[in-house]
Amino acid sequence: MSALLEVNGLARHYPVKKGVLLQKQVGTVRAVDGVSFAVNRGETLALVGESGCGKSTTARLVLRLIEPSAGSIRFDGQDVTRVDGAAMRSLRRRIQIVFQDPYASLNPRLTVGDAIAEPMQVHNIGNAASRRAKVQELLRLVGLAPFHAERYPHEFSGGQRQRIGIARALSVEPDLVVCDEPVSALDVSIQAQVVNLMKDLQARLGLSYLFIAHDLAVVKHMADRVAVMYLGRIMEIGDKRSLFRDPRHPYTRALLSAIPHPDPSRRGKVVPLGGDVPSPMNIPPGCRFHTRCPFAQERCRQEEPALRDIVPSHAAACHFAESLPDPGLNYAGGLSEAASRRLALFASARQRAA
Amino acid sequence: MNDSELLRIEGLRTTFQTSAGLVRAVDGIDLSVKRGRTLGIVGESGCGKSMLSLSIMRLVPPPGRISDGRVLLEGRDLLTLSNAEMRQVRGGQIAMIFQEPMTSLNPVHTVGKQITEAMRVHSPKSSPSQLRDEAIAALKRVRIPAPERRFDEYPHQLSGGMRQRVMIAMALACRPRLLIADEPTTALDVTVQAQILDLLRELQAETGMSIILITHDLGVVAEMADEVAVLYAGKVAERAPARALFEDPQHPYTLGLLGSVPRLDEERDRLLAIDGTVPPPFAFPAGCRFHPRCPFSIGPCTSGQPPLRELAPGHEAACIRAPVEASLALEDAA
Incomplete structure (x- = not known):
């Protein structure tokens, strides 16, 4: 299977300047600092x-909303960073984005129908009548009703607005949808609706997702593969199953153990990671995680570990990935018997009602 | 009751x-x-x-x-x-802390000034140096490293976690x-x-x-x-x-x-x-x-x-x- 998106050694550095007239560069923010990954057709890679x-920043680089300082981005064989003019426009149609904040990403003065039709207009797809028909179809696809096309964004709830954002991204039939924290701003019950919708759409339309998130539990639900980033670099990347079952980087383990479980019997088992994330202007030498790593040794302060395969299709950037102690992550347990039984009743009653 | x-x-x-x-x-x-x-x-x-x-x-x-x-x-x-x-x-x-530590701290006053403000209201007789010592103790209680230095810093100089710690220190200042x-x-x-x-x-x-x-x-x-x-x-x-x-x-x-x-x-x-x-x-x-x-x-x-x-x-x-x-x-x- 060939990759749809291939990113190699991608970097974006921002100079930090001081002074009014004679500006001197006093430092560099290394926001993205050498990132490589691939997204296959029909799969979801979570960052x-x-x-x-x-x-x-990585998401914006992939969309070429900002220019990289180094590295390459290949989409379906074409180098995104080199093309321009008509070729770039056609690429833009094929890569769309869904933003985090459904309140800020819709123009309050456009009706929902116009907002969804706008990308088709920009890319000269169809005529007014066919676009109207497509809008109706898209609204139904994301679980809204055709009459919603005449309404304005303020008439919708957060979850509905996110559905509109998704419909708009899908209007030009993209191959890749970059989703930048699409459910983080939503309430849990609504978050679940949108996550389910995104998975359904992927199955129906064969979409690929680059799914940006901070919530590993949502990621476990959405993704096929996961890349864990820290200070502009990938610390660990691999198949979801392998990465969640057997995380090989101390940072991934810290992230996983910091998630509070909805289960009071497991309370207080977390040893929180100390300290704060260092400034990207001042990335620590050696392994960039060593200042917070409970297993750091002399070598980690000197030598930056390369991202290397630990098992097939699961790589980690840690000198000691093989010899880390058992993380003691225990996902077993789950819901109690009474809770699962009632949840099953809830699900079947809901299906009957629908 | x-x-x-x-x-x-x-x-x-x-x-x-x-x-x-x-x-x-x-x-x-x-x-x-x-x-x-x-x-x-x-x-x-x-x-x-x-x-x-x-x-x-x-x-x-x-x-x-x-x-x-x-x-x-x-x-x-x-x-x-x-x-x-x-x-x-x-x-x-009763004290309260909120979701957004940046918007609940005043950006133009130092951390120390904001902590001692609440203390002054509830114990008006304390001297400034007493208040300072108490505030530094309060910052220490919420495990802020180098509290003497943080006392004179502004909210924008702190990370999100540190700001929430400051909010907690302020909330707990009067026990x-x-x-x-x-x-x-x-x-x-x-x-x-x-x-x-x-x-x-x-x-x-x-x-x-x-x-x-x-x-x-x-x-x-x-x-x-x-x-x-x-x-x-x-x-x-x-x-x-x-x-x-x-x-x-x-x-x-x-x-x-x-x-x-x-x-x-x-x-x-x-x-x-x-x-x-x-x-x-x-x-x-x-x-x-x-x-x-x-x-x-x-x-x-x-x-x-x-x-x-x-x-x-x-x-x-x-x-x-x-x-x-x-x-x-x-x-x-x-």
């Missing part, structure tokens, strides 16, 4: 990390 | 007179918080959880007003206090009996969230304070709370000890929430979502407020509002269908 790790 | 109770809320109602009609943001809520324990309040946006905490503090923004009920702190009804007395309670016996934490970790990264939750637990063990933890995250509740109240549309849907709520969830809304949370310990093809959205408070449906979204609703659910019913000791749910398996079995038999 996970905490704020400031460079995941959103 | 028994001895172990610090705060008791009875029939609390907060309403807003608007052009669209009377909005019942908090609609007859009864709750109690035990000494040294944590009450978790869970619900989605618009369920009234923040308005509940503002009502306890008597900080409801106009045109809202507390129209009914009692808020008893160690037996004293806060709703009958004068404004001057209430000012002594706020920051003195409150009750801390109301309104989504204290929602804006933070998971690793920082784990640090802050850990800190709150340690501080509670040290000081014996009670905590009301308001959150939408069932994971955070499971991690922190002793008792939990699930709110929906201004009312308590279910109330139980934390373990019982997760092991024996009764109200269909609680079930829906539990099913919506993606879990690390289970893999399901589809999350169990709740259909529809929380109704806006000026358009609450008649009858049980959850009934339009509830897959178990039957005729009677659309008329009378179900009262809280005790299903096990200390475990109450406001649902005529709970426990659902029993009422479904009855229906099948009929």
Whole structure:
């Protein structure tokens, strides 16, 4: 299977300048600092990390909303960073984005129908009548009704607006949808609706997703493969199953153990990671995670570990990935018997009602 | 009121007179918080959880007003206090921290100035150097490294986690009996969230304070709370000890929430979502407020509002269908 998107050694550095007239460069923010990954057709790759790790910058680089400082981005064989003019426009049609904030990403003065039709207009697809028909079809596809096309964004709830954002991204029939924290701003019950919708659409339309998120539990649900970023680099990347079952990087383990489980019997088992994320202007030498790593040794302070395969299709950037102690992650347990039984009743009653 | 109770809320109602009609943001809520324990309040946006905490503090923004009920702190009804007395309670016996530590800190004053401000109000006789020492001790208590240096820094020089620590230091400066934490970790990264939750637990063990933890995250509740109240549309849907709520969830809304949370310990093809959205408070449906979204609703659910019913000791749910398996079995038999 050939990759739809291939990213190699991608970097984006921002100079930091000081002075009013004679500006001197006093430092560099290395927001994305040498990232490589691939997204296959029909799959979801999740980019996970905490704020400031460079995941959103990576998304914008892939869309070429900003220019990279180094590295290459190949989409369906074409180098995204080199093309321009008509070729770039046609690429833009094939890569779309869904943003985090459904309140800010819709123009309040456009009706929902116009907002969804706008990308088709920009790319000269169809005529007014066919676009109107397509809008109706898209609204139904994302679980809204055709009459919603006449309404304005303020008349919708957050979850509905996110559905509109998705319909708009799909209007030009893209191959790849970059989703930048698409469910983080939503309430859990609505988040579940949107996550289910995105999975359904992927199955129906064969979409590929580059899914940017900070919530590993959502990622476990959405993704086929996961890349964990820290300070502009990928620390670990691999198949979802392998990565969640047997995380090989101390940072991935820390992220996983920090997630509070909806289960009070497992309370207080977390040993939180100390300290804060260092500034991307001042990335620590050697392994960039060593300042917070409980297993750091002299070698980690000197030598930057390369991202290397630990098992097939699962790589980690840690000198000691093979010899780390058992992380003691225990996902077993799940819901109690009474809770699962009632949830099953809830699900079947809901299906009957629908 | 028994001895172990610090705060008791009875029939609390907060309403807003608007052009669209009377909005019942908090609609007859009864709750109690035990000494040294944590009450978790869970619900989605618009369920009234923040308005509940503002009502306890008597900080409801106009045109809202507390129209009914009692808020008893160690037996004293806060709703009958004068404004001057209430000012002594706020920051003195009850303190509050919020979701967004950057917007709740003043960007033009140093951290030290903001911490000592509250201390000055509550102990006006202390000298500036005494206040400084106390503030540095407070920063140390929330495990801020180099507190002497941080005292003179501005909020923008701190990370999100550090800012929340400063907020907690300010809240605890006057040794409150009750801390109301309104989504204290929602804006933070998971690793920082784990640090802050850990800190709150340690501080509670040290000081014996009670905590009301308001959150939408069932994971955070499971991690922190002793008792939990699930709110929906201004009312308590279910109330139980934390373990019982997760092991024996009764109200269909609680079930829906539990099913919506993606879990690390289970893999399901589809999350169990709740259909529809929380109704806006000026358009609450008649009858049980959850009934339009509830897959178990039957005729009677659309008329009378179900009262809280005790299903096990200390475990109450406001649902005529709970426990659902029993009422479904009855229906099948009929």
